[in-house]
Amino acid sequence: MxxxxxxxxxxxxxxHFLxxxxxxxDNDVYGHVNNVVYYSYFDTVVNEYLLRTGVLDFGASEAIGLVVETQCNYFKSLAFPERVEAGLRVARVGTSSVRYEIGLFREKDPQPAAQGHFxxxxxxxxxxxxxxxxxxxRAVLTPLAA
Structure with missing residues (x-):
């Protein structure tokens, strides 16, 4: 693919994995997860981590993260009813920005079906x-540093 x-x-x-x-x-007419859904998985693993670690409150956080760049490479198809294991790491932390990198894996597959960043x-x-x-x-991003 x-x-x-x-x-x-x-x-x-x-x-970190989710x-x-x-x-x-999620499947499209070709019988696999549509490409736009992969970005939903990216967003899910990042925001789950930020919520779970207590640094994101959708209603009250003074600062909010806006996505300004995304990219994805596709290697294998995913399809319902598979479970996706989303891996997360942080590639770069700037003054006001963070580059998150995500790998999407089939259960127990050592190689990603897709990987990308935002x-x-x-x-x-x-x-x-x-x-x-x-x-x-910054403290909760440190353990994710690539």
Whole structure:
């Protein structure tokens, strides 16, 4: 399936995993998970981690992360009813931005079906102007460093 020259990273490249069930509606007319759904899995693993570690409160956080860049390489098809194991790591932490890298794996498969990244720029909730990352956010990102 891959038409890219990107090299795939195995499970050991990722620091945190989340199991995500595929849904019937994730499949497209070709019988596999549609490409746009992969980005939903990316968003799910990142936000689950931030919520679980207590640095994201959808309703009250002063700073919010806005996605400014995304990219995905596809290596193998996924399909309902498979479970996706989403691996997460942090490739770069800037003053107000974070580059998250994600690998999507079939259960127990050592090689990814897809991998990619997205970049969050953290901004003030009210003004939407970039805001330096909090110490708390930096602390929970450290264990994810690639």
């Amino acid at each position: 891959s038409t890219t020259s990107a090299s795939a990273h195995g499970r050991d490249a990722y620091r 199991s995500i069930p595929t849904r019937w509606m 970049v969050h720029v953290y901004v003030d909730r009210a003004t939407r102007r970039p805001k330096p990352l909090s110490d708390a956010l």
